[in-house]
Amino acid sequence: MGLGVNATCDCGYFESDLSLGGNMDGTCMLFPALCRQCGRIVTVDVAQQSASCPFCRGSDVVRYDAPSLSADTKAGEAVQWGADVLRDSAYFCPKCGEYNLGFAGSGDFFD
Numbered sequence: 001m002g003l004g005v006n007a008t009c010d011c012g013y014f015e016s017d018l019s020l021g022g023n024m025d026g027t028c029m030l031f032p033a034l035c036r037q038c039g040r041i042v043t044v045d046v047a048q049q050s051a052s053c054p055f056c057r058g059s060d061v062v063r064y065d066a067p068s069l070s071a072d073t074k075a076g077e078a079v080q081w082g083a084d085v086l087r088d089s090a091y092f093c094p095k096c097g098e099y100n101l102g103f104a105g106s107g108d109f110f111d
């Protein structure tokens, strides 16, 4: 179970079909993450011991709730699933390298 998430930056970077959520039993926990190798935002299953990018299979991925990727770690929630939160903050954009990116729920749910 989870929520669809979109990421948008002022520079024109746009990533849709990201996911936030997972199983109740904790075997799957999807979270948007930065893949440094692909230079884009991907959805990673962070419940796995070695979380990897679904596109390049690389492990150089950083969850977007990492303080280093957010300009304001105390902003209100933009998208929330249980204890997992993307804030109404300015996040790091992999395309322009600025803290200008925002997350929003797409309104979609998945099982």
Ligand SMILES: [Zn+2]
Pocket: 035, 036, 037, 038, 039, 042, 053, 054, 055, 056, 057, 058
């Ligand atoms: Zn990748």
Ligand SMILES: [Zn+2]
Pocket: 009, 010, 011, 012, 013, 093, 094, 095, 096, 097, 098, 100, 101
């Ligand atoms: Zn950007």
